[in-house]
Structures are given as structure tokens and as C-alpha cells.
Amino acid sequence: MEERLQKLISASGLTSRRGAEDWITAGRVTVNGRVAALGDKADLSRDQVLVDGRPLPQEEDKQRTYLMLNKPRGYVSTLSDEKGRKTVAQLVSGCGCRVWPVGRLDMDSEGLLLLTDDGALTHRLIHPSHQVEKEYLVWVTGDVDRALPILSGPMELDGEPLAPAQVRRGRTSGGVSQLSIIIHQGKNRQVRRMCAQAGLTVKRLKRVREGQVTLDRALAPGAWRRLTEAELALLR
Template identity: 35%
Template sequence: MRSSGSGRNSGGRGNYRGAGNNRDERQGQGRPRKPRPEERRYDVGPGASQDGPKSGRGSAARGGAKGGPKKPQQSGRTAPARSREYEARAEERNRERYAGKKDIKLPKTFPGAEQEGERLQKVLARAGYGSRRACEELIEQARVEVNGEIVLEQGRRVDPEKDEVKVDGLTVATQSYQFFSLNKPAGVVSTMEDPEGRQCLGDYVTNRETRLFHVGRLDTETEGVILLTNHGELAHRLTHPKYGVKKTYLAAIVGPIPRDLGKRLKDGIQLEDGYARADHFRVVEQTGKNYLVEVTLHEGRKHIVRRMLAEAGFPVDKLVRTAFGPITLGDQKSGWLRRLSNTEVGMLMQEVDL
């Protein structure tokens, strides 16, 4: 009995193992059996087994789908090279084909392109009113007018030589004009060249590409604002008595001065070449007997301020012109040259109806 029992026990264990093995064989029928771990191959490269694990150093690393440079595929057929004679004949055929055809006109890329002139925003930008985008904003704000008409649309074309362009009512110098203000020191001659070799206005603008000339004159010993430009018509009008552009001076005199000195100057002082009248007079500063007075007048005769005050009994010790029309001296240092702003140029032109 023991022997038979032990035989069943051993037989049971044997049947369990045998059943497992038969089950593996039955499941493996009809499809390839997966190799066991000890039977798998871990080769890489072109000769790797299909059953091996995927590796980054396999065919993909040598130009596969995910990494490495791809090798150009060699096609079985290559296009034959064309000879020079063939290319020449093809070019000749193309010329003959299009010889009788008219030139194709491309459509305009924006409305009004057939018009002549320059775009308004480009003209304003060149005149110094900012970038083209900033000039477009000026147009959108209805601040720009051409020939008396306010411009509201973008892309308007103008002729800088003929059309009158204004911003905020002030004329824009659209041409290549230049405008400068010089604080002339004492001892400088009001000429662009001096045959005697003295220091003159031309010494301050020797590096300019265009020829400039001075607007009016100042005495050699008189300091202050003097304008330089290449705009002939503006310079002519600024000095013409018809337009009466005012100039303001500061004069140092020795007093005491009577209270009616200003009235006498406004009523007119008799000079050898006629009466001279001041438009404005005031005392700026007094230190003991030393007075600093301001005189404004629109005349431009030679030594006019010095002669008027001397005739009234008060010779001038020092004279400075602090303003020429709307252009003021401000804090500009002696001998310094500065370019006028667009607003200042517009005010000057407005002063003389340009």
C-alpha cells in the first residue's frame, strides 16, 4: 500500500510537469515558439536577429527612422547629362516662342500707384517729423494739409517741389534746406569770408556740404543770434522791411535814466537817415548806475540800436541780440551752432507768409 501510495504521489508530480510541457507544445502549434532567455541573441547591426531586443545602436543608429544620417538611396537609373548644344537649342526655341508676345503688365499693388510724386508720410519723415509710422499718425489726427486741404487718407502722393505741405498750420521745409542759429561771439565779422583773414561766420560752417549764407548782419562787437540758411527766399523776406520781423536786444548802459526814455524811443529818435522807432522797451536789471535794458524793434538799419540809445544820451557798453523773430537765444553758449527744429522753421515761414 505504501509503495502504491508513494507511486501515486510521484506519479502526480510527474503528471503535473508533463501536463505543463504538453500545454506549451499545444500552445506553440501553428506559430513560432518564442526563444527562452538563454536562447535569445543580442546581436546588433545588420546581422542582428529578429528576436533580439531593440537597440539604439542598431540599424536606426546607422541611418534608421529615429537617428543617424540617412544614406541616399541609390536609384537604378540616372538622368543623362545635357550637352551644351542641347541647352543652346532649348534657349533659342524659348526666345522664338516669346519673341512676338507683348510685355505682361503686372497689376498695381496699391491704389494710386500710377500717380507721380512721393508718399506724404515719406516726405514728412525726411523732413524730420519722426518715423513713417509717426507721420502716418499725424495724418490720422488730421494735422497735415496739402495745398490748403486737410489730408485724411494714407498713401497720398505729393510733389515736394510744387505742393505746399503744412503740419499744425506750419509750413514743412520739404526740400533739402538747412537752417541754423549761431550765437555769434564778439569780434566775429558777419561775413562768410573775410579777405583780411579775420574770424568770420564761414569759420563755423566749413564742414557743411551745401553753401550757407547769413540772414542780416550783426556788428563786429555785437553778440547774439544770427541765422544761417540756404533758403534764399526765406532769407530775403526775413530781412525785408515789408514783413517787419522783430529783433530783440539787451543793452548795457550807464544811468541814471529818466522815466520817459522808453516813451522817447517808441515815439521815435531822429537820426541822420530818418526817424527810428522802438516797438518795446523795458528795464531788465539795475545795479547802481549800471542798467540792462531790453529794446525790441523791427528795423534793420546799420547800428540802429547803438545809434538810437547814443542819440538819447546813453551810449551802449555791450549789446546782445537775444531773439530774431520767433528764434530765441535761450541757453545757447557763445560760439555754438545749432540746427533749428521743424517747429522753429515753420514759425519763421509763417512770420513771412511762406
């Protein structure tokens, strides 16, 4: 199947899509011996795509990397940041290869963040059609009794309907209530915006599960480890 060159190059793990676009513009990419241009497509089953004269790494040639990070607050879920903010890439720089975040947690959120260089698994986990559950613990203030039926009922963001969330109420202490919210979409700051629509103020937000993989409680904030084979099987 034909796909844009920047997507093919990014999926190979060589660079990001933005980086691939820069390489294409610089004339470093060829398709079947012809210098490529932005917008060109290729099918790796029939076309030869070279970067600096070398073919893209093939799936069978590359050992993929899969990491679990306990993301702390104060870090953005990107590989680089034009504003100079701290990134999750800095936290996992010792893993020995270039990996990217599977989805995002906003700067003020914390908890489970998966990182990999496997494009196919990334697509499976973040595309809404696969309906991969994501569970968050959310500490809120406000009228929780009023908010619960709103959060678990029909809601919209950006003019689009949301799939119903699963919401459970936990303990309340000092006026702060803990909620468990399970969604399988990934709109920008979705859980925070849902809570705001329901009249709640989010004090803390922590992702604790993605699919059937849960955050390792032994991981301190900012620490990471490689996924086990059992965890990979669950994600796949």
C-alpha cells in the same frame, strides 16, 4: 519775373552775388545759349541759365539748410573779410554747405544769428515790409530815465524816420542798466546808434529773438545747431 543774373545765381546757393558777378564777367554763365554779361536779367520760368554748362539748382532739387548760431563778440557777420578778421562762416564751416547770415550783428555784438541757403526765407526775415521783430538785451550806462521816452518815441537815422521801438527796463547793477529793445528794421548798428542819440553808452549788446524764435540758452558762444521743424514753421 525777370531778375538780375547775379541775384538768381546767389539765391541758388552756388556763390555770393559778388562771386556770381565774377563768373558772369569770366564768361562762365549763359542764358538760352548766349554768353551773359553783367546787367543781364532772366526769368527762370522761361529762360535756361547755365553755369559752366550746368543748370542752376532748382528749389525741389536742393535740401535747404537752416542754422542757429550763438555769435560771440569779435566775429564779423560775413562770409569773408578783406581785413582778415574772423568771420561767422568759420564758426559754421562744419555744417557741410555754403550758408549766409540772415542780416547782421556787428563785430562787437553777440547772440542769435540765423544762417541759411534759402533766399526766399532770407528776404522774408530782413525786408522791412514783413516787420519781423528782433529783440535785443542791451547793457547801458547813462541817464536811463531820460533816455526811455526818447528810445520809445519818434527817432530818425540817416534822415529817415524809424518805426517806434518797444523798450523795457530791467535791473540796474553797479551803474549799468539792462534794457530790452524790440525793433523790426535793420539799419546798420541801429540799436547802438539809437542809444547814442538818447545819451546812453552801450557796454554790451546781445540779440535774443528773431520773430518767434529765441536764442537757445544751451548754445555756448560760438556754437551752432540746426533749426527744428517747429522753429522753421514759426519763421515762415
